[in-house]
């Protein structure tokens with residue numbers, strides 16, 4: 341498990357996602373545009389896995405009247421989010437914990453970026469359902485994280501993920517098995533399973549909008 345309470349991990353966090361996630365800034369931009377399809381200019385936005393504050397900052401800068409609830413179990417990552425947000429943080433309530441204990445909303449839209457691949461498969465539907473029940477009917481939900489097919493193609497995709505990061509200076513520790521080991525540590529599920537989970541949690545019409553090596557992103561509606 342990745343240690344988001346490990347000070348070294350947290351200290352280098354803000355630099356890392358743009359290096360290892362292909363199209364990171366455009367993923368945030370597309371997410372914000374999809375959220376804005378159902379959120380009014382003064383909308384209330386739920387951000388799950390808000391640690392580090394990177395998408396909160398991007399959303400807050402582009403939408404000056406949106407208000408946010410950010411949810412994350414890691415105190416250290418939420419502290420980093422406060423630093424990242426600076427004065428924008430006046431519009432963000434940060435909840436340390438899991439979604440089940442988060443404010444009830446209702447919210448006009450929600451996102452969960454680069455987070456669900458840390459959640460065990462057995463907890464995925466319940467986590468998604470807790471998000472959905474906090475949304476207004478019809479509200480947009482955007483979710484993106486590692487998602488890979490089962491079988492022999494999996495390691496090839498993890499190698500490509502590693503190669504992308506390596507070109508940007510984010511080499512995985514070969515002595516610890518590199519990106520393939522990460523792929524075995526994380527509960528990375530096939531895209532078909534992700535769609536089933538979204539539907540089981542009560543979301544309507546989940547649609548793929550982002551695919552980048554090992555990452556997939558979907559938009560669905562409550």
Ligand SMILES: C[S@@+](CC[C@H](N)C(=O)[O-])C[C@H]1O[C@@H](n2cnc3c(N)ncnc32)[C@H](O)[C@@H]1O
Nearest residue numbers: 344389391392394412413414417453454455458
């Ligand atoms: C890779 S970071 C992504 C942070 C941010 N969404 C971004 O895109 O930069 C993953 C975050 O998910 C948090 N996390 C892990 N499990 C979680 C859960 N069940 N619910 C909410 N957040 C969780 C971690 O503490 C960490 O802050």
